[in-house]
Amino acid sequence: MKHEELDAALDSFGDALASATRVTPGNALRPEDIAVDGVAPSDEVAQYALTLGDDALILAQRLAHWISRAPELEEDVALGNIALDILGHARSFLTYAGLAWDKSEDDLAYWREEEEFTSLWIVEQPNGHFGVTIIRQLIVSIYQHLLYQKLVTSQDETLAAIAAKAVKEVDYHRDHAIQWTIRLGQGTDESAQKMRHALEILWPYVDEMFRDEPVHQNLESIAVLPSSLKDAWQEEISAVLAEAGLEIPATGQAMAFGRRGEHSEHLGYLLAEMQVLARKHPGASW
Amino acid sequence: MSQSNNWPLWEVFVRSSRGLSHVHAGSLHAPDEQMAVRNARDLYTRRNEGVSLWVVKSSDIISSDPDEKDSFFESPQGKDYRHATYYKASEGVKHL
Amino acid sequence: MAPTTPQEPGLSAVPSYEEEQSKARFDALIDQDSRVEPRDWMPEPYRKTLTRQVSQHAHSEIIGMQPEANWITRAPSLKRKSILMAKVQDEAGHGLYLYSAAETLGTSRDELNEQLLTGRAKYSSIFNYPARSWADMGAIGWLVDGAAIANQVPLCRASYGPYGRAMVRICKEESFHQRQGFEILLSLSRGTEAQKKMAQDAINRFYEPSLMMFGPPDDQSPNSQQSMAWNIKRFSNDELRQRFVGMIAEQVKVLGMTLPDPELHYDEEKKQWIHKDLNWDEFMAVIKGNGPVNSQRLERRREAHREGAWVREAASAYAAKQAQSEVA
Numbered sequence: 001m002k003h004e005e006l007d008a009a010l011d012s013f014g015d016a017l018a019s020a021t022r023v024t025p026g027n028a029l030r031p032e033d034i035a036v037d038g039v040a041p042s043d044e045v046a047q048y049a050l051t052l053g054d055d056a057l058i059l060a061q062r063l064a065h066w067i068s069r070a071p072e073l074e075e076d077v078a079l080g081n082i083a084l085d086i087l088g089h090a091r092s093f094l095t096y097a098g099l100a101w102d103k104s105e106d107d108l109a110y111w112r113e114e115e116e117f118t119s120l121w122i123v124e125q126p127n128g129h130f131g132v133t134i135i136r137q138l139i140v141s142i143y144q145h146l147l148y149q150k151l152v153t154s155q156d157e158t159l160a161a162i163a164a165k166a167v168k169e170v171d172y173h174r175d176h177a178i179q180w181t182i183r184l185g186q187g188t189d190e191s192a193q194k195m196r197h198a199l200e201i202l203w204p205y206v207d208e209m210f211r212d213e214p215v216h217q218n219l220e221s222i223a224v225l226p227s228s229l230k231d232a233w234q235e236e237i238s239a240v241l242a243e244a245g246l247e248i249p250a251t252g253q254a255m256a257f258g259r260r261g262e263h264s265e266h267l268g269y270l271l272a273e274m275q276v277l278a279r280k281h282p283g284a285s286w
Numbered sequence: 287m288s289q290s291n292n293w294p295l296w297e298v299f300v301r302s303s304r305g306l307s308h309v310h311a312g313s314l315h316a317p318d319e320q321m322a323v324r325n326a327r328d329l330y331t332r333r334n335e336g337v338s339l340w341v342v343k344s345s346d347i348i349s350s351d352p353d354e355k356d357s358f359f360e361s362p363q364g365k366d367y368r369h370a371t372y373y374k375a376s377e378g379v380k381h382l
Numbered sequence: 383m384a385p386t387t388p389q390e391p392g393l394s395a396v397p398s399y400e401e402e403q404s405k406a407r408f409d410a411l412i413d414q415d416s417r418v419e420p421r422d423w424m425p426e427p428y429r430k431t432l433t434r435q436v437s438q439h440a441h442s443e444i445i446g447m448q449p450e451a452n453w454i455t456r457a458p459s460l461k462r463k464s465i466l467m468a469k470v471q472d473e474a475g476h477g478l479y480l481y482s483a484a485e486t487l488g489t490s491r492d493e494l495n496e497q498l499l500t501g502r503a504k505y506s507s508i509f510n511y512p513a514r515s516w517a518d519m520g521a522i523g524w525l526v527d528g529a530a531i532a533n534q535v536p537l538c539r540a541s542y543g544p545y546g547r548a549m550v551r552i553c554k555e556e557s558f559h560q561r562q563g564f565e566i567l568l569s570l571s572r573g574t575e576a577q578k579k580m581a582q583d584a585i586n587r588f589y590e591p592s593l594m595m596f597g598p599p600d601d602q603s604p605n606s607q608q609s610m611a612w613n614i615k616r617f618s619n620d621e622l623r624q625r626f627v628g629m630i631a632e633q634v635k636v637l638g639m640t641l642p643d644p645e646l647h648y649d650e651e652k653k654q655w656i657h658k659d660l661n662w663d664e665f666m667a668v669i670k671g672n673g674p675v676n677s678q679r680l681e682r683r684r685e686a687h688r689e690g691a692w693v694r695e696a697a698s699a700y701a702a703k704q705a706q707s708e709v710a
Contacts, residue, residue: 031460031461057460061455064454064455064463064467065454065455067447067451067454067467067470067471067474068447068448068451068470068474068682068686069682069685069686069689070686070690071686071689071690071691071693071694072293072315072690072693072694073444073474073477073478073481074314074315074316074321074325074328074329074478075690075693076447076471076474077325077328077329077471077474077475077478078324078325078328080467080470080471080474081328081332081471083467084464084467084468084471087460087463087464087467088464090460091460091461091464094460105460106459106460109460110458110459129689130689130690130693131693175324176324179320179321179324182700183317183321183696183697183700184693184696184697186700186703187695187696187697187698187699187700188692188695188696188699190692190695190696191692191693191695191696191699194692273455273456274455274456276456277456277457277458277516278458278459281458281573281574281576281577283574284458284573284574284576284577285569285572285573286458286459286462286516286566286569286570286573292698293694293697293698295485295491311551312478312479312482312483312544312547312548312551313482313485313486314478314482315491317694317697317698317700317701318697318700318701318704321697329475329478332471332472332475349421
């Protein structure tokens with residue numbers, strides 16, 4: 001290879017097709033599009049979008065921690081993909097919500113206090129071992145899949161558009177969780193035992209997912225009523241657990257009110273880590 | 287410390303758009319075919335490069351040995367009449 | 383004409399007719415700057431050198447995930463968080479492409495992994511430095527990935543097919559890595575005093591190690607000549623280092639920052655960049671395992687491997703059960 005060829009190659013290097021995140025063809029909605037073109041929602045719709053954004057943000061934050069720590073490199077890539085998808089959903093929902101209050105996605109992510117976050121308790125639970133993460137994924141992604149399937153028909157166009165992209169991605173997350181649940185449930189005695197343990201520690205946070213709050217009840221045809229998802233969710237997860245040789249554990253349900261800003265002890269630590277750098281430099285751009 | 291986990295090796299073939307053929311993109315380890323095709327999707331189509339993916343267990347691929355080149359690939363040699371460029375008299379004739 | 387292939391200890395003293403034919407075919411491939419493919423005959427030293435080079439590159443990608451993964455959960459904006467996650471994920475993918483290429487040479491992923499975890503394998507020593515601040519994400523993208531790119535682009539024409547093809551794929555993805563690093567620094571350089579200081583500090587720490595990524599000076603690199611004869615190395619260490627220094631000397635001006643090298647200048651007579659003497663003693667110490675975070679980097683891999691053993695075993699057990707029930 002000649003020197004001139006190397007020079008030319010290095011010069012044109014920057015022109016090579018590059019994309020920071022996976023780009024879906026067609027009219028995929030991006031957070032940047034919403035920020036620029038989006039029509040500000042009402043305060044109530046914004047509150048609803050905030051709950052969806054917070055769930056996604058906290059879950060993405062948890063999943064991101066697996067990158068460089070997964071059981072196999074192929075899983076670093078898989079979990080990384082999933083985390084990126086979910087972070088994308090968070091950014092879209094938060095950007096949309098923020099339009100109502102003249103706040104950016106970052107204002108909401110980095111400058112709210114713990115009691116202002118409206119996320120569910122289940123997404124803030126620690127990753128634990130891989131089985132715990134997979135069960136959390138199973139529970140949440142089946143839920144989100146059902147939720148976004150309905151949200152696609154929302155009368156709010158932006159919510160519907162966000163859901164249209166999200167539902168396809170979450171379908172994949174659900175599939176990933178199902179594949180692993182079956183393999184780990186049926187694999188070895190050790191893996192089955194670890195999965196039973198995972199179910200026991202996460203099941204107490206299931207009921208909260210289906211509780212209707214005023215924000216849901218006041219937004220008929222716009223918001224998805226969480227309680228309307230319960231039967232389908234129950235049916236789906238029972239089938240998967242049965243195939244995996246696992247049972248629904250007999251646990252109590254936590255008195256969890258994340259939607260009202262009342263969180264478990266985990267969120268404080270998670271937010272401290274997430275927000276520390278941004279808060280050290282108030283007003284700075286990155 | 288490091289145990290073999292017996293995840294077999296799979297070769298991945300990607301067809302990037304309709305009308306083309308599948309091209310060998312590389313390999314990965316996965317415990318079974320369902321996980322293999324999913325891992326292939328994560329690894330090889332992050333930038334929208336894939337319309338169709340094939341995964342094949344590496345041990346299932348039969349290949350010809352380059353050292354056998356001579357006899358295995360001898361037959362096409364010298365049979366130029368199989369190529370259009372052999373037929374000079376038709377050069378310049380429209381639509382041929 | 384073909385560069386004469388030096389003495390290969392892998393061959394018997396009196397080569398057979400087949401061996402001589404194979405050697406001639408191999409030499410011809412190299413001579414024509416053509417591709418050697420997995421099933422082709424190749425001299426054992428070529429196979430060994432390639433396996434070492436490709437696997438070292440793979441290990442570097444995997445270990446290189448760590449300094450950056452370190453800042454994902456603390457990224458100061460959601461956009462930066464996304465970009466950083468995508469980058470680190472790419473690096474896992476690059477490691478996988480390269481392990482895949484190395485496996486075609488006859489060493490399994492398990493063996494390569496074992497070599498890394500037991501500390502027997504080398505990887506790019508720059509990753510044995512800690513990522514101390516957010517600005518390090520910028521410096522690593524700009525300087526470390528920049529150096530890697532300068533190394534990698536020529537390798538797209540490496541003689542070994544699977545390696546060259548993996549490198550083409552990697553190079554395509556790598557272009558955004560360097561850009562995002564530069565843009566992080568650009569943002570910082572236009573920000574608050576604290577941000578500017580953060581950026582300059584990171585550049586100060588990564589400048590010299592990034593120059594040393596190209597390896598020791600040519601006159602101290604015995605392996606280079608052979609690798610160049612085999613078309614698995616296209617330019618010498620010093621040649622690549624020169625090119626890289628020239629590029630960053632210009633780019634740093636756009637940042638309004640300085641490189642920590644008062645001696646750096648272009649000598650018109652010698653037609654080369656003169657830079658400070660590099661600290662090769664430190665380089666050797668770090669390579670040998672005595673850098674700041676060598677043991678942390680390896681321990682993270684060991685831990686992931688150890689903690690994940692039950693998962694891998696379960697997946698294998700399930701696959702075996704499925705196979706059995708299919709036969710039944």
